[in-house]
Amino acid sequence: MTDTDQHTFPFGFTEEDEPTRRRAPKLPAPPSATPDARTARTPDDGIFRSGAAASSPAVAPTAVMEVPAEPTEEERKLAAERAARREAREAALAAPDARAEPTPEPVVVTRRTTDRFLGAFSLFLVRLVVAAIMAVHGLAFVTDPIAAQELFATTIIPEPALMATITGFASLAIAVALVFGLLTRVAGLGVLLIAGGALTFVLWGNWSPFVAGRAGFVGELELLLAVVGLLFLCVGGGGFSLDRSFRKSRESSSR
Template sequence: MGPQAQVRDEDAAEPAQGQVTAASAVQEGERVQATARSEQTRPLPGPEQTRPLPGPAEQEVARPEAQQREAGQREAEQREAEQRARERAERDRRLGTVHPEEQQADVVAPTIPKPTTDRFAGSVGLFVLRLVTAALVGVYGFQALTQRQPVIDTVARIGVPQANLVSWGFAGLLLLVALMVLFGFGTRVAGFVMAALAVVSLVFVKWGAFNPFRAGQAGFSGDIDLLLVGIGWALLFVGAGGWSLDAGMRRSRAKSKLDNGL
C-alpha cells in the first residue's frame, strides 16, 4: 500500500474518534442530570426514621441513673483505697515500719499518768486526814517537849537508859512527824515512824497485864495510839495525795522523764 492510501485512512479515523468523544460527553451529561433528579426526588425521612429528642421526664429518669453510676464508681474507688491502706498497714506492721507522722504525734502529745489519789476527791480526803493527824501528833509532841518529867519517868520505867536524852529525842521526833504529815513531805516515811512509835506506846505503856477498859472512862486505854497505827499504815501505802509536796515532786520527775524521752 502506498503513502496516499495511509493518508486517506488517517483522515477517515479522525472523524470517527470525534464522534466517540461527543457521544461520551452526552452520556456523562445525562448521568449527572439523572443523579440531580434522584437527589431532588428522594423522600424526606419520616417520623419513624428520625429519633426524637428526650423530653423532660426522660431526662429526669436518666439523671438518677447517672448519679447512681457515679456514686457506685466513688464507692468502688473508696473501697479500693481502703483495701490498699489496710494492706499497707499490715505490711508496715510485719516489717516494723514507723511512719514519721506517727512518731511525731507520739512526741508532740505526751501524757502523764494521774493516780486516783491525785484527783480532787482523793486529794481533799487525804489532806483533811493529814491535817487532823498532824494536829494530834503535834499536840503530843508539844506536851512531851514542855512537860518533860512524865515522859522521862515513863521512859525510865520501861528500862530505857538515858531517859532524859531519849525524852528530848521523842518530843522532837513527834514534832518532825507532825510537820512532815502536814505538808505532805516524805509522808510514807512519816507514816511508818508514827505507826512504829504508836506500837511502842501500846506495847510498853498503854497495854500490859491489866484490863485496858477502865470503869468511868470512855473508850479504852491506848485507843488513840491504835488509831494512829492505822493512819500511819494508810499513809505508808497510799501516800499524801495530790495536795502535797510529794505529789508536786512526783509530777516534776514524771515530766522530766517525758521531756528526756525515758
C-alpha cells in the same frame, strides 16, 4: 641428538618429550576410576556388592520408660534432714534481728485516785488532824521533859530521858512533814512506830487493854494513829502535797 642417543620411554614418549610431559597438567581421573560410595569390592572375590545397607534409613531405637526406684531408708533420712535445715534457715531469716534496737513502748501515765480532788482533799484533812495530835504530844514532851522522863521510866525502854527527848522532837518533825505533805511515807512510818510503842510498852503493858469500870479499852487513840500511820506509809500524802509536785516533775522529765 642422534637416533642412537634417543631413548624410548613407555607410552611412546621419548627423551625429548620428557620436559613437556612433566610440564603437562595432571588430568583428573576418569569417572570410572572414582569409587562408588554405594559399591564395595571385597578383597577375596572382587565382586561388586550393593551398598543398600549404607543407604537405608537408620531405625530409631525404641524408648524404654524407666520406673523410678523406691528410695531407701538412708535417702529418706537425708531428705528429712535437708528439709529440716531448710525450714530452720527460713525461720532464722524470718525472725527479727535481736541486735536491732527494740521500739520503745509508749509511756501511759495514769492519774492516781489519791491525786484527784476528792482523794487528795480527804488525805489532806487526815494529815492535818494527825499533825495536830502529834504536835500536841511533841510539845508536851519538849516543854515538860521531867514528866516525859517519868512516863518512860515506867516502861522497859532504856534511857528514859534520852528517849523522851527524841520522841518529843520526832513528833514535832512528823507534824510539820504531814502539814506540807513532804516525805509523807516516812512520816507515816514515824507515826506508826510512836503509836505502836505507846500501845506496846505503856498502855498495853499488862497484856490487858480493858480497865474495870471503864467503857471501851485503853489506847483507842494510839491504835487509830497507828493505823493512820500505816495508811500514809502505803498510800502517801495525796495530790495536795509536795510529794506529788516532785513526782510530777520526775514524770515530765522522763518523757
